Amino acid sequence: MASPTVPAKGEAEHKLPQSLIDRLAAHVASGGAETVTIPSPFTGEPLATVPVTGAGDVQAAYERAREAQRAWAALPVSERVKPFLRLSDALVDRREEILDIIQLETGKARRHAMEEFLDVALCSLYYARRAAKLLKPRRRQGMMPGLTRVQELRHPKGVVALISPWNYPFALGASDIAPAIMAGNAVIHKPDTQTCLSSLWVLDLLVALGLPRDVWQIVVGDPGEIGDPLIDNADYVSFTGSTRGGKAIAERVAPRLVSYSLELGGKNPMIVMADADVERTARGAIRACFTNAGQLCISIERMYVHEDIYDRFVPRLLELVKGMKLGTGLDFEAEMGSLTYQRQLDAVTRHVDQAVKEGATVLAGGKARPDVGPLFYEPTLLADVNGDMDLCASETFGPVVAIYKYRDEDEVVARANDTAYGLNASVWTKNPARARRLAARIQAGTVNINDGYGAAYASYDSPMGGMKQSGVGRRHGAEGMLKFTEVQTVASQHIMDLEPPGSIGYDKFADVMATGIKLMKKLRIK
Template identity: 55%
Template sequence: MTDLRHTATPHHPTTNPPAPTPAGVRAADDVVTPELVAQLTKGIVGTGRTANHTPFTGRELAALPESTPDDVATAFQRARTAQPVWAATPARTRAAVALRFHDLLLARQAEVLDLIQLETGKARLHAHEEVQAVAIAARHYGRKGPSYLRPKRHTGAVPALTKVTELRQPRGVVGQIAPWNYPLELSVGDALPAFLAGNALVMKPDTETALTALWARDLLVEAGLPAEVFQVVLGDGPVIGPEIVRHADYVSFTGSTRTGREVAQGAAARLIGASLELGGKNAMLVLADADIEKAAAGAVRACFSSAGQLCVSVERLYVHESVADVFLDRFAARTRAMRLGTALAYGADMGSLVGQRQLDTVVRHVDEAVAKGATVLAGGVARPDIGPYFYEPTILDGVEAPMAVCAEETFGPVVSVYRFTDEADAVARANSTEYGLNASVWTKDGRRGRAIAARLRSGTVNVNEGYASAYGSVQSPMGGMKDSGLGRRHGSEGILKYTEAQTVAQQRIVPMGPSFGMTDEQYTVFMSRSLRVMKALRLR
């Protein structure tokens, strides 16, 4: 275990102040009561015992049921029994559940904000990003879901004689494997469109953040979702994850690229679909004409929200040489002023890493970079005086290959700075990674920013924002290119992926073959002429 008193750059002074704890703030024991745990864990299919912990102190939060492979099979059996009745429920009735959930979530957000903070260690403002994202998704699919699923008429093989309808049938039971870093948004946020499409769902949240996901399930049931439609199992990923894939009709996975490949292989072997949101090494480009103050403030949000434990957060910062010094001066000053804290209240600018493994990765990346010549402009030290897994938001200058931080996903509060003089070179360097999840471009010229965005090989690109603009625009698809994943969440793709397209074609009056005494040859001449006419009429 690394000695946290001497990590990274001891020559650089610690400047990030602890945030003061407001009076009257509740403690973990006041939030995670035995009564709450008993209420929430009723939704878990499990016969064993496990526990989760809070990163703020490392202490145990709650004892939880642990699932076995047989428990997973039981959960799928229950969900499969309940799914046909739910699928037969009108789409607008299903959508109304999402709208009621939206209202309940906003009315009771303080409850889940406490849980998110305790389970992830993030600052309350960053926890609220999850509430915002889920409320937006619930509103969108609650309003637009029925129209996405509505039967669609298409032109048939023979216009007027062939009536074609495209239907959207639910896949059945979706298996969802949700990560720890955004336990509300990446659990129920992805589950909502699956439910609205008429599916049942078996979720495996990360054990360390299970209470948040279970709270969301409880609220969905209160909003009108049949409890049997939403099953939850808990357990080690290598044990329970493959069982989810083995029983599901479709898999939704968010996590590392390495594990995503394993999920994809398991799904492919069964010929079922999968959506995978995986890793990122996201780039932010600050052009010569950028508003420096806004770009510096935006970089703080883009790099250090949720302590950088965000798939779409920025880890590579490309700055035009002409503005690099002034930008980095402003960015570093803002970073050093960030307040770190553990209080279940607003006021801290950044919280904790989730655990020892994340801290070890951050320490390894920073220490190796410094040893090979990188310069620390801010941060670079752990803060065990605040909590066991706290690490200061860190800016590294002079990063070069083969430093690990140059190409590997850190998934922590660390950003590497690279200067450029040619925009084409900056775009090429931003595209040089195996990942392609999110990117950010800063310029006063919106048209120029959009043009550069179109050249970046990334599933989402934000102009003059880090990640929230694209992610919060839920009518548009969100997902990764290259090794950052397959499929999309949000928009029509975010709900239609949970359906099977079915074409129903009704032939009227005459068959699709010789009729009215035609010979085969006469029929082929007639159809050839008809095809020419249909092209001339611009039929599609």
């Protein structure tokens, strides 16, 4: 049975005002006349035309950014956070506008666009409230108590190159840029061309809220044209995207010893334990697997169900999957939207077709839905997937999940960890304490209990990132801001030097220092 559809309200709904497009296009760092037209994934029709950035434009953007960054870094943190404190209210007031843009440039359902809105509003507010505390000078313990005074200082890196992906363009652009800028940096930002409108929109908004124009600049263009100058001029590189792309960036910056953070791919497991609540888990799996049509680096692509619950859980999950509503409307009716690129549709189709040809069983879905839109693919569940199939180990990045049966915890932990990736995982049970013990054995940067991904990701006070080939570094938490800084230690010595005073010889001084170690330990000074 094909997934039901929600009818769209008409062609006019899938257009953006030309005045809005013109205003946003003016923020592209471009000095040429070349343009690119962005299609709508919902319809395949043109959505907007924006200028293209050339290699020379990137160089000029860096020159402007370095001048702007010096003035920006000289401001107190209390001044640098002001535009971002204003941002959350402005986002709420203009919520419908940005939700429309996100949907139209990505093709995702509105309920999934809403997650991006919430992420930018809450994450930027988190850092605006905490930046002063995170960045303030800190006293550290010196070698000689009372004689050595040590201070830890945080300086901005300078100009950060930030490359954000097409699948969550608003969230994975603005939410990383906010802490970088609050830390005193300028940012040259390359969003994916297909989904640059949401980044241009929030830049336009922040400039209106008081952010100096050249502190955040957006470049739009072919990575083959502007990628090298973007990376080669950066003082720090932040990248979210494929593992292949992350490795290429690491190789590029290595000769200059420039630091970087990379959030990369995932092949994320979901473990359904024998005591899991069938209804809650099945409904949670819909969101865990099919948010943004599975185009989410932390979504679930492998599901392991305990043999004692398999025959009750899987039929209920199939019932929900087959009843999911697909649609292109700019409202909250559709449960799943479109894929964003033709290449994603091709990859999903190739993975499913190959798996079926080699013996996999389609439990639900399994085909494209051009009747809904040119890039739609049904939410799909497969059984009998084995290690010879690309679907088993390679990231599909679409609405496709392989279901497996397992017998015990040791088995399922081994299978969950049997991947080159380690980004996210999910465990479902009525016993959270047991789940935490199991979670600690899973090689993933985040593990969610009775949730697919949001519990960990939206906990902005804790770090988020990947193990193994899923990335380097973390976003969120203290590290999400401090990674954009250089740490400096300033130590001053008082009263006496770190050498024998007066006529005391080194042998006697060595005895005094050795005795001092024991004394400091006994007094718990050290």
